[in-house]
Amino acid sequence: MTKAQALVVDDESDILDLLKITLGRMDIRALTAMTVIDAKHQLERNHFDLCLTDMSLPDGNGIDLIRHISEHYPDLPVAMITAHGNMESAVAAMKAGAFDFVPKPVDLQLLRRLVGSALRLRETAAAGGDARSAGGANLIGDSRAMEQIRQMIAKLARNQAPVFITGESGTGKELAARLIHGQGPRAAGPFVAVNCGAIPQDLVESELFGHKKGSFTGAVSDKEGLFQAASGGTLFLDEVADLPLPAQVKLLRAVQEKSVRPVGAQQEVAVDARIISASHRDLNLEVDKGHFRQDLFYRINVIELRMPALRERPRDIPALAERMLLRIARHHKGQPAMTLSPDALSALMDYGFPGNVRELENILERATALCEGSVIAVGDLYLPQADGPALAAPVQLDESVPLEDYLGEIEKKAILDALDETRWNRTAAAKKLGMTLRSLRYRLAKLGIE
Numbered sequence: 373m374t375k376a377q378a379l380v381v382d383d384e385s386d387i388l389d390l391l392k393i394t395l396g397r398m399d400i401r402a403l404t405a406m407t408v409i410d411a412k413h414q415l416e417r418n419h420f421d422l423c424l425t426d427m428s429l430p431d432g433n434g435i436d437l438i439r440h441i442s443e444h445y446p447d448l449p450v451a452m453i454t455a456h457g458n459m460e461s462a463v464a465a466m467k468a469g470a471f472d473f474v475p476k477p478v479d480l481q482l483l484r485r486l487v488g489s490a491l492r493l494r495e496t497a498a499a500g501g502d503a504r505s506a507g508g509a510n511l512i513g514d515s516r517a518m519e520q521i522r523q524m525i526a527k528l529a530r531n532q533a534p535v536f537i538t539g540e541s542g543t544g545k546e547l548a549a550r551l552i553h554g555q556g557p558r559a560a561g562p563f564v565a566v567n568c569g570a571i572p573q574d575l576v577e578s579e580l581f582g583h584k585k586g587s588f589t590g591a592v593s594d595k596e597g598l599f600q601a602a603s604g605g606t607l608f609l610d611e612v613a614d615l616p617l618p619a620q621v622k623l624l625r626a627v628q629e630k631s632v633r634p635v636g637a638q639q640e641v642a643v644d645a646r647i648i649s650a651s652h653r654d655l656n657l658e659v660d661k662g663h664f665r666q667d668l669f670y671r672i673n674v675i676e677l678r679m680p681a682l683r684e685r686p687r688d689i690p691a692l693a694e695r696m697l698l699r700i701a702r703h704h705k706g707q708p709a710m711t712l713s714p715d716a717l718s719a720l721m722d723y724g725f726p727g728n729v730r731e732l733e734n735i736l737e738r739a740t741a742l743c744e745g746s747v748i749a750v751g752d753l754y755l756p757q758a759d760g761p762a763l764a765a766p767v768q769l770d771e772s773v774p775l776e777d778y779l780g781e782i783e784k785k786a787i788l789d790a791l792d793e794t795r796w797n798r799t800a801a802a803k804k805l806g807m808t809l810r811s812l813r814y815r816l817a818k819l820g821i822e
């Protein structure tokens with residue numbers, strides 16, 4: 373590969389010199405420009421692999437230049453150098469198509485990482501990466517909605533802007549986040565996923581930002597936070613709406629300044645993690661209710677990706693079901709994949725799937741275990757409105773209980789009732805439940821019933 377070349381645009385010659393030297397040490401040739409016009413001329417005459425631009429230039433601003441680059445040189449990654457704390461321009465730059473931003477004063481270590489990511493983009497493009505998968509995970513579905521999501525993911529993978537993924541539970545928000553990470557220049561770095569709602573409130577800050585030994589009871593040694601663990605990669609903040617307000621303040625700072633201060637530490641440490649967050653809640657509403665900081669929402673929601681509910685794209689169901697049945701068969705080695713009867717498939721396509729793709733997975737897993745033959749009939753699906761025998765009366769779904777647990781509870785109750793009625797005679801219980809002894813054993817092991 374030829375020596376990489378960068379265009380650096382700033383009207384202060386000191387900064388140009390500093391950036392030129394730093395890039396030179398990374399074996400990158402830097403050409404400079406002090407005005408927008410100058411930069412446009414350079415772009416016409418030379419090929420660049422990266423552009424760094426300041427916000428305010430004598431004849432225009434950096435955002436105009438970013439727009440010009442996005443339009444005429446869409447493959448050229450451009451990053452904005454922003455004044456300390458001026459997140460508005462960083463957000464505007466990323467919305468205009470910037471790949472990332474560097475706060476002033478420029479932290480050279482951060483700059484090096486940013487440049488490394490930009491150059492890896494060039495290598496990924498040259499290698500022609502697989503746009504559909506990452507780490508074996510795939511977004512299945514050929515509906516228009518899924519096609520658009522795939523295109524959006526490919527675009528988002530190319531920049532570093534914070535992404536906020538919305539969508540009901542089980543629509544594939546985490547999968548989308550993994551794909552954005554896996555198709556981008558940070559793919560070789562870690563993908564760290566954290567469910568913000570699952571961390572005990574008083575440990576949130578220490579978990580996210582780390583702590584120093586002795587900073588609170590129980591802090592027996594220095595501990596690195598998830599931000600540091602995700603350095604060079606992506607931090608996925610799932611259920612970000614559940615973060616307590618004090619942690620939101622610190623998160624805001626981390627996103628804005630790209631640095632964190634571990635609990636009990638005197639100094640901040642620079643962190644280089646791309647932030648992708650998600651929530652099934654409407655964050656606008658949470659902001660209105662005063663549960664979520666508006667300024668933080670504005671910063672993490674630079675680009676929004678909405679994962680559609682499964683009922684909005686029923687034509688994806690056959691392909692999803694087929695792939696899932698294959699995967700289930702692979703888990704039960706030696707067994708051929710089951711198929712769905714035409715009635716079962718049409719019942720699935722008519723069903724509303726409040727739990728989305730995850731619910732489809734659960735329904736098929738259960739059907740596979742309960743079905744006696746190799747073709748799943750509509751009765752094996754136990755859909756709430758299907759004709760099949762219901763294991764229990766439908767219960768009002770509590771939003772805080774994951775669907776998987778909810779279905780598991782219904783199943784567990786039916787099995788335990790049958791076992792009680794037969795004085796724990798498994799053969800009799802299986803008969804009562806209309807399943808084979810082998811199926812019952814499988815269910816008991818899965819549900820952890822001894």
Ligand SMILES: Nc1ncnc2c1ncn2[C@@H]1O[C@H](COP(=O)(O)OP(=O)(O)OP(=O)(O)O)[C@@H](O)[C@H]1O
Nearest residue numbers: 510511512540541542543544545546547652729730
């Ligand atoms: N389009 C899809 N193709 C294949 N599998 C999918 C798709 N969408 C979701 N899945 C699968 O469905 C399951 C749920 O997805 P995921 O955990 O990403 O959802 P989520 O929206 O993050 O859920 P939650 O809000 O409950 O955290 C996963 O096993 C995932 O692999």
